[in-house]
Amino acid sequence: MEIDPFIFRLSIFILSIFIGxxxxxxxxxxxxTPLMSVTNAISSVIIVGAIMAGLAGNSDSAFTIxxxxxxxxxxxAAVNIFGGFLVTQRMLQMYKKKKKDK
Amino acid sequence: MSADLSAIFYLISxxxxxxALRGLSSPESxxxxxxxxxxxxxxxxxxxxxxxxxxxxxxxYVLIFLLIGGLIGAFIAYKIPMTAMPELVAGFHSLVGxxxxxxxxxxxxxxxxxxxxxxxxxxxxxxxxxxxxxxxGAITFSGSIIAFLKLQGVxxxxxxxxxxxxxxxxxxxxxxxxxxxxxxxxxxxxLFWILLSISFLIGFLLIIPIGGADMxxxxxxxxxxxxxxxxxxxxxxxxxxxxxxxxLVGSSGAIxxxxxxxxxxxxxxxxxxxxxxxxEQLASSAGKEQRPVxxxxxxxxxFLMKNASSVIIVPGYGMAVAQAQHALREMVDTLKKNDIKVSYAIHPVxxxxxxxxxxxxxEANVPYDEVFELEEINNDxxxxxxxxxxxxxxxxxxxxxxxxQSPIYGMPVLDVEKCKSVLFIKRSLSPGYAGIxxxxxxxxxTLMLFADAKKMTEDITKNL
Numbered sequence: 001m002e003i004d005p006f007i008f009r010l011s012i013f014i015l016s017i018f019i020g021x022x023x024x025x026x027x028x029x030x031x032x033t034p035l036m037s038v039t040n041a042i043s044s045v046i047i048v049g050a051i052m053a054g055l056a057g058n059s060d061s062a063f064t065i066x067x068x069x070x071x072x073x074x075x076x077a078a079v080n081i082f083g084g085f086l087v088t089q090r091m092l093q094m095y096k097k098k099k100k101d102k
Numbered sequence: 103m104s105a106d107l108s109a110i111f112y113l114i115s116x117x118x119x120x121x122a123l124r125g126l127s128s129p130e131s132x133x134x135x136x137x138x139x140x141x142x143x144x145x146x147x148x149x150x151x152x153x154x155x156x157x158x159x160x161x162x163y164v165l166i167f168l169l170i171g172g173l174i175g176a177f178i179a180y181k182i183p184m185t186a187m188p189e190l191v192a193g194f195h196s197l198v199g200x201x202x203x204x205x206x207x208x209x210x211x212x213x214x215x216x217x218x219x220x221x222x223x224x225x226x227x228x229x230x231x232x233x234x235x236x237x238x239g240a241i242t243f244s245g246s247i248i249a250f251l252k253l254q255g256v257x258x259x260x261x262x263x264x265x266x267x268x269x270x271x272x273x274x275x276x277x278x279x280x281x282x283x284x285x286x287x288x289x290x291x292x293l294f295w296i297l298l299s300i301s302f303l304i305g306f307l308l309i310i311p312i313g314g315a316d317m318x319x320x321x322x323x324x325x326x327x328x329x330x331x332x333x334x335x336x337x338x339x340x341x342x343x344x345x346x347x348x349x350l351v352g353s354s355g356a357i358x359x360x361x362x363x364x365x366x367x368x369x370x371x372x373x374x375x376x377x378x379x380x381x382e383q384l385a386s387s388a389g390k391e392q393r394p395v396x397x398x399x400x401x402x403x404x405f406l407m408k409n410a411s412s413v414i415i416v417p418g419y420g421m422a423v424a425q426a427q428h429a430l431r432e433m434v435d436t437l438k439k440n441d442i443k444v445s446y447a448i449h450p451v452x453x454x455x456x457x458x459x460x461x462x463x464x465e466a467n468v469p470y471d472e473v474f475e476l477e478e479i480n481n482d483x484x485x486x487x488x489x490x491x492x493x494x495x496x497x498x499x500x501x502x503x504x505x506x507q508s509p510i511y512g513m514p515v516l517d518v519e520k521c522k523s524v525l526f527i528k529r530s531l532s533p534g535y536a537g538i539x540x541x542x543x544x545x546x547x548t549l550m551l552f553a554d555a556k557k558m559t560e561d562i563t564k565n566l
Contacts, residue, residue: 006227009337009345016349019120024354027126029450029475030464032358032457033187034136035126036325040194042119042139043332043351046201047168048112048150049339053208054164055154056215066212067160071167073204076197078171079178084194085140086179091187092136094464095129097471 034091041084047077108153109342111145116346118142123350129470146343184465185422188321188454192250195324199242202331203298206236209338210294216339222289228338229289233282235334236294237301242327244305249320252309253454259314267311268375274304312373315419315496317454318362319373326355358456365450365476367502367513395531398549400561403490403525406549408566410487412443414479416516417459418452420493420528424555427466430492433563434468440566445482446473447516449497480517489521493555495528499540508538524548527558 027035053070118138125135151161182190209216209232210224218228251257278300285293312320333348363370407413415434421427434444446468452459463473483489491498498518501508518524519542526548533539542548551558 005340006337009340009342012342013333013337013345013349016116016346017353020123020350020353021357023120023123023350024357027123028128029361030448030457030460030470030473031126031129031132032361033191033455033461034132034457035123035354036191036321036358036456037187037194038122038126038136038139039325039329039351039354040191040198042122042143042347043198043328044201045115045119045143045146045343045347046198046205046332046335048146048341048344049205049209049335050201051147051150051164052154052216052339053205053212054167055160056208056212063160063163064212066208066215069204069208069211071163073201073208074164074167075171075174076201076204078168079175080194080197080201081143081175082172083175083179083190085136085143086176087182087187087190088136088139089133090179091184091461091464092129092132094184094461094467095132095470096464096467097129097469 031092031095034088037084037088037091041081041088044077044080044084047074047081050074050077103149103152105153108149111149112341112343113346115142115146115149115343118145119343119347119350123354142343183425184461185425187461188317188458189250189253191455192246192253192321192324195321195328196243196246196250198328199239199244199246199324199331202239202328202335203236203243205335206232206239206338207294207298210236210291218338224289226286229286230282231334231337233285233294233297235331235338236298237278237282238327238334239331240298240301241305241308242324242331244302245309245320245327246305246324248306248309249317249324252314253317259317261313262310267307271304271307274300274307278304308374311375314454315451316366316373318365318451318456318458319359319370321455322355322358322362323374324355326352326359329353329355362451362456365514367510393544395543395550396548397552399551400553400558401565402549403551403558404562404565406523406525407437407442407488407490407562408440410442410522412445412482412486413437413488413490414483414486414518414521415444415446416489416491416494416498416518417446417448417463418492418494418497419454419458420495420555422453422458422462422493424493424557426492426555426559427462427468429556429559429563431463431466431468433559433566436563436566444472445479447476447479447483448473449476449494449516450514452494452497476514476516483517484520487522488525489518489523490525490527491518492527492559495533495540496538498542499538501538501541510538518542519545522547525551527551527553527555529554 050073122139219225329351336344502513502515
């Protein structure tokens with residue numbers, strides 16, 4: 001008997017939820033805002049789907065609605081990726097320890 | 103690039119995203135974590151380009167749109183003030199939601215390109231996954247837009263309630279399930295558009311009854327939704343990077359919502375059903391008696407603090423509104439020069455999003471090892487000389503511990519009243535978000551400083 005590939009994806013999904021659960025509990029509360037901005041940036045990996053939609057199935061230059069929607073989704077996700085990672089970086093640069101000689 | 107090889111690279115980028123979140127367990131490792139996240143994203147995007155393979159003229163458009171979005175994002179990231187972080191995050195969530203919807207629509211219109219069957223006969227499993235991704239994406243989008251407008255102040259932060267709100271929402275939620283069922287059995291594209299419209303509508307309706315101070319829960323919840331939407335699309339496109347990331351983000355947002363609810367001692371459903379504070383406010387303003395308060399000026403406050411040996415500062419949303427964090431830091435610097443021990447106490451729900459106060463203090467160059475969470479510092483209030491409450495109210499209200507009738511009874515609060523003296527910087531005596539009076543205002547050892555938080559802090563510094 002063969003196992004449906006869906007079951008494999010479901011397994012990955014469920015195990016990732018558990019990984020997320022344990023990893024996020026170990027995040028220090030003072031970094032909860034950067035946590036939100038970085039999760040926001042990584043969830044924009046949906047750009048993968050947008051690129052596939054944008055390049056889907058045509059070799060000629062005529063674009064379908066489906067392609068155009070993909071292009072729009074690429075832009076939106078790109079705003080998030082660049083914005084999310086950079087703003088996280090900016091925030092994390094500000095977290096500093098007490099200087100000893102002060 | 104073969105499908106197997108690209109699947110392995112997607113797995114690698116999923117692992118890098120896990121490491122990115124892991125890095126946030128301490129500020130030292132967090133910058134490296136962010137780097138892992140960026141690396142994971144670069145791998146995922148590059149692999150997608152290589153696996154699509156056909157370098158048609160479409161590629162140039164993809165790059166152009168990527169660049170436009172990237173420039174806008176980078177520009178926003180550099181320009182945005184730290185006080186606007188809650189709005190920014192809400193706005194970004196809406197973009198994730200909308201791109202999930204766009205990808206789902208694109209796949210629905212052109213299923214052949216994604217290997218999902220053909221239009222009119224999309225594989226059942228894929229259609230269900232697509233519908234879930236699109237529905238959750240649409241809810242994330244419209245819900246985040248409302249959250250954004252409320253945080254931005256374009257829309258009033260007070261809850262908007264109307265008669266029959268809950269039955270209406272329940273009806274719409276049921277109809278989403280019914281429409282999804284018929285969509286899957288008939289493959290009708292009209293039903294797909296109806297499903298999208300009612301999902302947009304319910305996202306809007308779910309968030310309007312929720313008030314400003316409950317925004318930490320709402321933002322975390324929408325964070326979680328944006329993850330589930332990504333996971334739904336990940337199942338449709340059979341992409342492991344999306345599934346892993348969606349699950350990570352989904353559970354991250356869920357945990358944050360839980361932490362925020364616990365910080366207010368309210369159940370998740372109580373927050374989501376909304377309307378908190380709207381009814382109580384009427385009751386308290388009607389039956390309010392005038393009680394004497396001691397109010398003082400900057401000179402009195404400076405005198406009290408100069409003679410103290412330890413001061414605990416309790417910041418709240420008012421500090422963010424007045425942008426007082428830099429002025430506060432300068433005041434603390436002066437106190438420290440006089441050998442006064444200063445620490446900061448942060449309530450989990452202070453501000454408008456999880457960790458809001460910590461970011462603002464970090465921006466003002468406050469070292470993070472002077473900033474403490476509620477459990478860490480609550481016992482220290484009894485030994486401190488002065489508690490300076492700046493723009494916070496409900497999170498210090500002792501009624502949460504003593505008055506079972508109070509709407510906030512049971513909520514963990516900072517034991518500010520145990521300090522020898524308490525200073526309140528507040529614009530007026532008006533009740534906080536929960537709409538209840540704070541007994542602390544009328545205590546013998548409390549001094550009220552009625553002023554804008556920033557101006558008052560600057561004045562205190564001058565008098566030190």
